[in-house]
Amino acid sequence: MVAPNALVGKVNEILVQAIGEPLRYLVNWGRLYSLWPVHVETACCSIEFGATHGPRFDPERFGLLEAFGSLRQCDLLIVFGTVTRKFAPRLKMIYDQMPEPKWVIAMGACAITGGLYFDSYNVLPGIDDLMPVDVYIPGCPPRPESVLQALIMLQEKIRKSKLR
Amino acid sequence: MxxxxxxxxxxxxxxxxxxxxxxxxxxxxxxxxxxxxxxxxxxxxxxxxxxPGYVHRGAEKMCEFRNFVQNVPMLERTTLPDANGIIFPYILAVEELMGIQAPPRAQYLRIISAELNRIVSHLYWLGIYGVFLGHSTMFLWPMGDRELFMDLIQTVGGTRVTPSYIIPGGARNDLPDNFKDKALKAFGYFERRLKEYDRIFFSNPLVLKRSQGVGVLKRSEAIALGITGPNLRGSGLKSDTRKDEPYSMYETLDFDIPSYPDGDCWARGMVRFHELYWSMQIIKQAVEKMPSGPFRSRLPLLTARAPAGEAVARTEAARGCMSYYVVSDGTSKPYRVRVSVPSFRNMIGIPYLLKGGHLADVPAIYWSLDYWPVEADK
Structure with a gap:
């Protein structure tokens, strides 16, 4: 005869296998096609982000919505290039204000390593010290196609991620 | 307070x-x-x-650690929408220092690239201005038509926004053969579009209500504050460096300087709207008048030295009068580069324009100045 506790554990295991995986897939599926980016511009890559939102590239067909929502409803932070010493505390504040789950895309060489401004006295060498980054987009500035590719990579990451 | x-x-x-x-x-x-x-x-x-100061990257100081040619891609990143226009005076100043004369064909190539960038910059401004006035169509139309001119810049310089096309001694490469046909096709389409832009945006009663009489900058105030570019011309003063101090073959081209006496947000927008048309006319004439010959006097060496001295050059970028002051001490790196940007001088007008206005008009007035913070902070 099986002990009651063991039976409960068994049922729990069966339930997790039966519901947990479809539930994780469903929640992630809902999240990955409605990404709301924060409207915060740090430097000149924002012009290519503006071009990405134009009719030729149109990221809404992939599920990236327009960047005009409130910070409290956003789940995607795209850092457009250079982060200076004056802007860094502000960017950290913006990241902390966003609700979980949240993802970060570092766009442009400046957001990755400092880029062209690696030896400047006022530029941070990348944003890794400020926040965890999910996808890096190389380029100075990256083309709109690269932004769309990064978006698809981020969606793959969200699709495979654990339920949070 | x-x-x-x-x-x-x-x-x-x-x-x-x-x-x-x-x-x-x-x-x-x-x-x-x-x-x-x-x-x-x-x-x-x-x-x-x-x-200001959120994007201060120390471009002036960094110029002192790079040589004259390496500074070209670095300085053009201060204003990506207008990359060719912003680097133009730096090249003129460096050429004056080094004693290089660019061949006539290169002078026209520079005009073509700078005017293409002026169109691209004004269209970007128009798209964001449409968003700020709550007119979403005016975001999508200019952003879509902007890609036509982006394609032309790619045809000329190779990349979308950072071509580094103008270099000391001339232009980086010659125009490809298909440029003229491609440009004329794009201009023919865009001249028809300009009429639609006027109907849907600049003559739209709602846009007129939100922009006419808002943020009025009088002619005398604009001169006293030192406002430059389309904002100054929107206040009724026909001042343009391309006409006042012609540089690089602009004197051979026939074009008009649009100017409106009102000095409000609508007038500043209309000046830029007409400049879209006149920039296309300038490119058409430049393509016709361009002589054949070399497009570069000689390939600039990375270690090219400039004799000790100083040089100043001034041109008209998309946002206004742009100038550089370059000092050389005889080495391959500049001793000092002073960048004087139009955005910073237009920012001086912001406190005067916003005072006494409504809070809802702040975005409209702010963006009607075409203030680009990356440029102002350098």
């Missing part, structure tokens, strides 16, 4: 007496990488303090 707003690191909302101080930006859909501390009395702005 001013002291209270300035003493706090991040003043978000401060109430003193019957005045409310709020911070618009740097995280705000209507500001960009820039902050305006606005002191309100009810709905009326009683004081506006601009707070």
């Amino acid at each position: 001013t002291s209270v707003a300035r003493s706090l690191p991040f003043p978000t909302e401060v109430i003193v007496g019957d005045k409310l101080s709020i911070s618009i930006g740097p995280q705000h859909p209507g500001s960009g990488h820039f902050r305006i501390i606005v002191v309100l009395e009810g709905d009326i702005v009683s004081e506006a303090i601009p707070d």
Whole structure:
């Protein structure tokens, strides 16, 4: 005869296998096609982000919505290039204000390593010290196609991620 | 009130007496990488303090650690929408220092690239201005038509926004054979589109209500504050470096300087709207008048030295009068590069224009100046 506790554990295991995986897939599926980016511009890559939102590239067909929502409803932070010493505390504040789950895309060489401004006295060498980054987009500035590719990579990451 | 707003690191909302101080930006859909501390009395702005410096990357100091040619790609990143226009005076100053004369064909190639960038920059401005006035169609139309001119810049320079096309001694490469046909096709389409732009946006009663009589800058005030570019011409002064001090073959081209006497947001927009047309006319004439011959006097060496001395050059970029002051001490690196940008001088007008206006007009007035914070902060 099986002990009651063991039976409960068994049922729990069966339930997790039966519901947990479809539930994780469903929640992630809902999240990955409605990404709301924060409207915060740090430097000149924002012009290519503006071009990405134009009719030729149109990221809404992939599920990236327009960047005009409130910070409290956003789940995607795209850092457009250079982060200076004056802007860094502000960017950290913006990241902390966003609700979980949240993802970060570092766009442009400046957001990755400092880029062209690696030896400047006022530029941070990348944003890794400020926040965890999910996808890096190389380029100075990256083309709109690269932004769309990064978006698809981020969606793959969200699709495979654990339920949070 | 001013002291209270300035003493706090991040003043978000401060109430003193019957005045409310709020911070618009740097995280705000209507500001960009820039902050305006606005002191309100009810709905009326009683004081506006601009707070630039969020994108200060030290471009002037970094110029001293790179040689003259390496500075070209670095300096053009101060204004990506207008990359060729912003680097133009630096090249003229370096050529004056080094004693290089660019061949006539290169002079026209420079005009073509700079005017293409002027169109691209104005279209980007128009798209964002449409968003700021709540006109979403005016975001999508200019952004879509902008890609036509982006394609032309790619045809000329190779990349979308950072071509580094103008270099000391001439242009980086010659025009490809298909440029003329491609450009004329794009211009024919875009000249028809301009009429539609006028119908849907500049003659739209709602846009007129929101922009006419808003943020009025009188002619005398504009001169006293040192406003430049389309903002100065929107206040009724026909001042343009391309006409006043012609450089690089602009004197051989026939074009008009649009100017409006009103000095409000609508007039500043109309000046840029007409400049789109005149830039296309300039490119058409330049392609026709361009002589055959070399497009570069000689390939500039990375270690090219300039004799000791100083040089100043001034051109008309998309946002206004742009100038560089370059000092050389005889080495391959400049001793000092002073960048004088139009955006910073236009920012001086922001406190005067916003004062006495409504809070809802702040984005419209702010963006009607075409202020690009990356350029102003350098």
